[in-house]
Structure formats: structure tokens, C-alpha cells
Amino acid sequence: MVVVDVDAFDANADDLRRRAGGTPIRVASKSLRVPALIERALATPGYAGVLGYTLREALWLVANKVTADVVVAYPTVDRGAVRRLLADASARSAITLMVDDVAHLDLIDTCRKPGTHEDVRVALDIDAGLRLGRGHVGPKRSPLHDPAEVLGFARQVLARPGFRLVGVMTYEGQVAGVQDDVPGQRAKSAVIRRLKDASMTQLAERRGAIAAGLRPLVDLEFWNAGGSGSIAATAADAAVTEIAAGSGLLVPTLFDHYQSFAPRPAAFFGVPVVRRPSETIATVAGGGFIASGAAGKDRLPTPWAPDGLHLTNLEGAGEVQTPLSGPGAASLRVGDWVWFRHAKSGELAEHTNQVHLVSGEAVVSSVPTYRGLGLSW
Incomplete structure (x- = not known):
């Protein structure tokens, strides 16, 4: 049996919004995987749009009117889903695909009907890791790191018919997703906090340089960054226009020991x-x-x-x-x-068909997970 304390959920949503300091929060669906909870978060002031994790999920969210704004956080090579996107004008206006390689553009083009060039919204995924000499601290995501690499790829996207560059993503997972105040690990936590500070300093400089280089080329709609564990630090970056968050709504144990906020398990x-x-x-x-x-x-x-x-x-x-x-x-x-x-956060929903929403001592409703709806992304 899985339960979510909606009072804690709502309190967490308010705390995330407070720490964002006015920067809009995009709901990370991977960390929820329960449509009713995604909708609950979106109904909270300060939240707008969904950061999805697969294109098929994004198509479902749009078709079922959960949201009309989904950024797919990871590149897709799902040709069937791409064909569905290309054939649906409403979906194309609501969904943004993530790209960081010409191969992603080539795959999308192979899915087009001959002679067609429907505009597909795309965003650039830029590596947000910390480089220390030859070392790299952070998620191993995009190959795009230096401003010159990013701008070169951006020019390729802009020159390609059928693609509309609308956004950028820089996910600093080494800051947003790493505990830094763990009991019994004082020395290690201090080192992690120093690495986080160094990472945000380096990243702010690099984001600023990339933003300045992109400005003459394209008028971006959004710059997505951060996560539940880095909201305040990410919001302070002038280049960032929105922050992704999801784990901070439910607060699993991996988010228990952060210096920046007190957890409310939900x-x-x-x-x-x-x-x-x-x-x-x-x-x-x-x-x-x-x-x-x-x-x-x-x-x-x-x-x-x-x-x-x-x-x-x-x-x-x-x-x-x-x-x-x-x-x-x-x-x-x-x-x-x-x-x-x-x-x-989120992975628990893969083990149950429904979640019971609890307020105080009462079960207020029971809602399906993606799995309960027969959906597997």
C-alpha cells in the first residue's frame, strides 16, 4: 500500500516556491509518476509546465490535458513516438524535444514524410558538470560543454529546416541531487559543499557566456536548470528562467540531509x-x-x-x-x-497501481499511477 500525505506535499510545494524566489518551477514528472499529483503541483501558484522523461509520456500528458507544455528532459530515439508527434499539430506546439547531437536531428528527419518539414520544438541539453583539470563531477549527460561547442551546435540547429530552437537545459545534478549535511559524515559533507560552491561558480560563468553568445542568434523561450536540492542557488543565476523540481514534493530518503532545507517526508x-x-x-x-x-x-x-x-x-x-x-x-x-x-522519488509508483492520498488521519482519495493506468514509458 502506498500513501502520500497531501498536507506535507502541499507544504513542500510552498517551500520549493519560496526558495525559488519568484522563478517559475517546472514539475519533474519522473519524480511523481502519478497524474493527479502532477496536476496538484501544477495547480499551485508558481508552478508551470512539466519536465517529462519520455516522448510517449509527453504525448499522453498533452492528449489527456494534464498540461499543454512539456519539455522532454532526455533525447528520444523512439521513432514511433516521433512519427506521432510529427502528425499532431497540437502536440508539436506543446512538446519540446531535447537534443545535444546532430544524430538526434537526423533521426527526427528520418521519421518525416517525404517533402514535409513540420516545425519541431527543440531545446539544447548542455553539460552542467564541474570540470577540475581532466576530471568531471556531475551527471554524464550532454557532450556540449564549452560555449564554442554549444554555439556551434546551435547554429546547426538553426540552419536546419523543420526545427525551432526554443530553449536550453543545464541540469547541475552534482548540486541538486547530492546530500551535503549527512550525520556522521561531517568532513565528507564539508567537501561536498565546497564542490557544490565551486560548481555553481564555474557554471554561472559558463551559463553567462553561453547566454551572451546565443542572444544574437535566437530568442529563447526558456532556460531550464536545477532541481529540488539546488533551487535557491539556481534561481540566483541570471541566465535561468525556470527551475525543475519533483523530488522535493515527496522528499524520499536521498533528500533527507541537505543544508539548504528541512525535509517533510510525504x-x-x-x-x-x-x-x-x-x-x-x-x-x-x-x-x-x-x-x-x-x-x-x-x-x-x-x-x-x-x-x-x-x-x-x-x-x-x-x-x-x-x-x-x-x-x-x-x-x-x-x-x-x-x-x-x-x-x-517517483520510482515507488512503478510498484503500485494506485496511491492513497491522506490528509490528517483521513484518506481523501485513491488515484492511479502511470502503472495503474496501464502505462509504461
Whole structure:
């Protein structure tokens, strides 16, 4: 069973908006994957548009009137979806594709009917990583880094019939998605904060140079950047016109330890106790929802309630059963429920067909996830 505390969700939405300081927030659907929650966020003042993660998802969001503004955050090579986009004038006006390579443009052109050049909205994905000598800190995304590389590719896009350059994206994941105030890791956290400061300083200079170079070439509609963990720092950059956020609405465990904000966990999943192997162990059904990314303990779900429960070192979180130890285990009986928090936002929705929205002690509604609607992107 998955629940979302909508009071915490709304409080998080207000806090993200406060930290954005007037810069609009684009809702990152990957971090929600529940249409009703995407719509709830979009109904909040200060939020506008969706940052989607696949073109098929974007087409569905537009067709179902969830939004009329979707930027697809990752390049697509889905020819079937591209053909659907090319054939739908309404979708073409609402959806922006991400590109960082001529190969992306070539693929789109192969999907066109002979002799047609329908305008496709595109945005440039620019690497926002920190370079230290030959080293690179940050997500391994776009090959476009230096201003000269970006401007050269922009000129290629602008010279190509059938493409309309409308935006830019620079996602500083090494700032937005890395904890920097972890208990028991004081020295490491201090190093991470210094790297974040260096990254934002370097990035601000580079974004400024790129913006100045693009200005004579094209009148951009948006410059998307940042994430839930970097909102205030990203909003301070003059080049940025909007910030992406999604994880900060639900606050999974990977967002617990940031110096810039206090977390309000909003998403939980519950599983029942099915066994008592001993007086000190209680075993629940399933629960092995492991987050993506580099494998480690921080990707495991965390027992949340009742207090005093821990995963065991040998079994961790299992697909069909999860043994729990700790002082809280002794009081559990077969049939009792244990509540967990997932490590990464959005991915929990892939394990359930519906989410129960809770306010106070009441379930106010039960809504489908993408999976519950039979959708798989």
C-alpha cells in the first residue's frame, strides 16, 4: 500500500516556491509518476509546465490535458513516438524535444514524410558538470560543454529546416541531487559543499557566456536548470528562467540531509508482518523496492514506523520478504503493518497501481499511477 500525505506535499510545494524566489518551477514528472499529483503541483501558484522523461509520456500528458507544455528532459530515439508527434499539430506546439547531437536531428528527419518539414520544438541539453583539470563531477549527460561547442551546435540547429530552437537545459545534478549535511559524515559533507560552491561558480560563468553568445542568434523561450536540492542557488543565476523540481514534493530518503532545507517526508509504503522467525525478528511481505543509481545502502528503503526497526545486514530488503530487527520488532505481531520510505522519488509508483492520498488521519482519495493506468514509458 502506498500513501502520500497531501498536507506535507502541499507544504513542500510552498517551500520549493519560496526558495525559488519568484522563478517559475517546472514539475519533474519522473519524480511523481502519478497524474493527479502532477496536476496538484501544477495547480499551485508558481508552478508551470512539466519536465517529462519520455516522448510517449509527453504525448499522453498533452492528449489527456494534464498540461499543454512539456519539455522532454532526455533525447528520444523512439521513432514511433516521433512519427506521432510529427502528425499532431497540437502536440508539436506543446512538446519540446531535447537534443545535444546532430544524430538526434537526423533521426527526427528520418521519421518525416517525404517533402514535409513540420516545425519541431527543440531545446539544447548542455553539460552542467564541474570540470577540475581532466576530471568531471556531475551527471554524464550532454557532450556540449564549452560555449564554442554549444554555439556551434546551435547554429546547426538553426540552419536546419523543420526545427525551432526554443530553449536550453543545464541540469547541475552534482548540486541538486547530492546530500551535503549527512550525520556522521561531517568532513565528507564539508567537501561536498565546497564542490557544490565551486560548481555553481564555474557554471554561472559558463551559463553567462553561453547566454551572451546565443542572444544574437535566437530568442529563447526558456532556460531550464536545477532541481529540488539546488533551487535557491539556481534561481540566483541570471541566465535561468525556470527551475525543475519533483523530488522535493515527496522528499524520499536521498533528500533527507541537505543544508539548504528541512525535509517533510510525504510518500510512504506499507507492508504487513507475515512471520515471526524469533522474538527479535519480524518479517514483512515484500518491501524490496531498491532505488536506481550506484548500488549502496542509501538505495535501500528505510523502515519508518513503528520506531526502532532496521533492515538486517544479510538479507536487506527482499522482493518477497524482508526481515526486520531492532527494539521495535518485539512488539510486532502477524498482521501488523510496517511503513517504509523509498530512497528515490517517483520510482515507488512503478510498484503500485494506485496511491492513497491522506490528509490528517483521513484518506481523501485513491488515484492511479502511470502503472495503474496501464502505462509504461
